[in-house]
Amino acid sequence: MMRKTSIILLSAATGAALTLFVTQPRAVFMGTSARAATSDTYRQLNLFGDVFERVRSDYVEKPDDSKLVESAISGMLTGLDPHSSYMDAKSFRDMQVQTRGEFGGLGIEVTMEDGLIKVVSPIDDTPASKAGIMANDIITSLDEEAVQGLTLNQAVEKMRGPVNTKIKLKIIRKGQDNPLDVTLVRDNIRVRSVRARIESDDIAYIRVTTFNEQTTEGLKREIAAQTAAIGADKLKGFIIDLRNNPGGLLEEAVTVSDAFLERGEIVSTRGRNAEETQRRTAHAGDLTKGKPVVVLINGGSASASEIVAGALQDHKRATTIGTRSFGKGSVQTIIPLGSGNGALRLTTARYFTPSGKSIQAKGIVPDIEIVQDVPDELKSRDIKGEASLRGHLKNDGDEKTGSQSYVPPDAKNDKALKAAADLLHGIKVTSNAAVTPPPGAAAAADKPADDKAAAKPN
Template sequence: MMRKTSVILLSAATGAALMLFVTQPRAVFMGSSARAATADTYRQLNLFGDVFERVRSDYVEKPDDTKLIESAISGMLTGLDPHSSYMDAKSFRDMQVQTRGEFGGLGIEVTMEDGLIKVVSPIDDTPASRAGVMANDIITNLDDEAVQGLTLNQAVEKMRGPVNTKIKLKIIRKGQDNPIDVTLVRDNIRVRSVRARVEADDIAYIRITTFNEQTTEGLKREVANLSNQIGDKLKGYIIDLRNNPGGLLEEAVTVSDSFLEKGEIVSTRGRNAEETQRRTAHSGDLTKGKPVIVLVNGGSASASEIVAGALQDHKRATIVGTRSFGKGSVQTIIPLGSGNGALRLTTARYYTPSGKSIQAKGIVPDIEVLQDVPDELKSRTDTKGEASLRGHLKNDGDEKTGSQSYVPPDAKDDKALKLADDLLHGIKNSASAAPTPGGDNKATTDKPKAAN
């Protein structure tokens, strides 16, 4: 009996493997309408075959058959939604390496927008972040070659390469009159997904930059280290998920589980009811019930939104910041056999414990905090979000676009962090900083105002 093995993933940018499962093929009995539909499908496939043969025989230059087929597959998938795509064998291998948290390249999380490469977020302490590449930058050229016409995977492949080799990026940045040329030196990117420090002498600050295979272990290690450093005076934890584009579903589940004693974490629902899967928490709160504040913004996507949504619905954490990206879909990596790459196919939506789909809407924080943005950056402080992507999955009700993604480089200017500190120290409480009827949907550390 044949088996189909597939891998589930969640990410707002280039894909990362998440969870393995095996399904058995089911017997299918077709009625007359199903047979007619099948016959129509075969007619369309014959049309594809006719076009393929005409291109092979009549195109001005002899085409590469493999590239023709790969381009056809890629076009079929990218026409579905922004997150479905085809990965050739090399791209598939690169993805598997990246999910382990170590890969060669520049350190940029990217997506495709209007045929160009858009930066979702530079990864901390990489060539991209050190060179000043910013979220929402549009990359138009790679080593003087136009990006227009390349697939996302092709562009990513060009940005990767041997360590210590150079690549020049031409960047369009909103608010800048002229394109910016940036030369980067490729490095071995080791993604340290969890960073931590002691905040205000008695608060554990933990930043999670991505969800790879090392994230949960990194979280456990930092919680233990900070708990030992701070001791009995520990007031609570700040978990910073701002500009975290997502990653492994399994890691999002286990990170959420680290703060919960019981209850549902997330459910995924595909086309058929029997495909619904629910993930639940196990007893054992890593932080021993200490207060938790989660920071999010417009760059917090996918796996980050699972964590924020689970802790918010269970009232285990107060969510502070701005509305998240709104990627509420699940992709499955389906290997196509040895040497044939894989499909990255959207197969389900995910739902928070309360049954909400955040697709094209995002996680609304309990307390909204807008940062003070320098004048030169004011034109680019919003992330458009999932709802702005062409071909995105629709959601019932009002979809939301535009959410601030700016994080001040100096912690002393970070209003969301300051409010989190105040909440944990009891200087402010959630009620006093929470939305009030008829407010203007803004809250700051100076004078908290209303939020939705």
């Protein structure tokens, strides 16, 4: 057999960690049943060849041979389960950029508004911030090409590019009579997958948005920074927000979990082949020094997020608060197909929490369920969950559909966040957002604000 370099994927969207499988050549002896099965397989392949040639010769217009093959491969993989698929060369490159968490770009978080690109915020110490790009700036053209008519992804792709290359932006800024022309030189940009702030003066709130190659280092940095800012004696604990985090790298999920654990299993993966079966365990050294931890999850917390939540829940290292998670309990391997040929994303294993539980199509049930107040116009946006995906891997027992994934944009309306803070302050918290206030405290009514469009870094 040939050497095979593969990438392990663990997310509801995309994500990868590099691993290497090397197998040695071996003699293969087939019995009668194996030969019959092989013969039947070749007959099916001959059928595919016949159909392929008939399409090439008789279709009303001359088809593109490469697209025919790519479509056939895509059909074969998508027929397996919702997470197996074919990636062409461009999609493969995009996935690698996403999982690295680094790319050549400008350092701006942007969103789409009325067909134009609006700056959400520049990222500190990047070409955008150094050039004076400001929040709420409207970008109307890129290298003299109007952005009107482009999708957000298309505009972001144009702003990204090789380091040390130039791009010219035309910007409309409130208070300025004339548009501004700004020329920027692209630099290496790191996506911030971890953000933090101080909550209630004595709690460290850490939001993890994805599991890329920068996540564990970002988490370690914020644990140290927030502990120093609050003071170890004053610090009540940590809130780790994994809501609407689609997942990412298996290795990062393991090392993030390890940051809070002293010992024990974190996750096990079990596949059809021996090399896909392994156990990952924690190393001594809890970076929080045993401080209480609350993990927030919801219907959008998937895969790598569920590994972290499941590990900390099973070890009783953290209290999980929110709504049931997505329920993606499978591992994908990315298999490159050679230069310019893209890659296969193939489901190769299931993963299990330390207690031996598979969350596939079931999700993680939080220790304390807190349901948010969702505006009527947003109720239909709730994620349906793994069990609702056509062709999903089945699990024994009662499968569960998705759950609420709404997070109020204003923190003061966030019931799950409030419950987490109350718990860390020693206030009894029960499910269904029923919070027992301290004596003499008045309960405030929550009113959710409107949802906002997600920003995209470039």
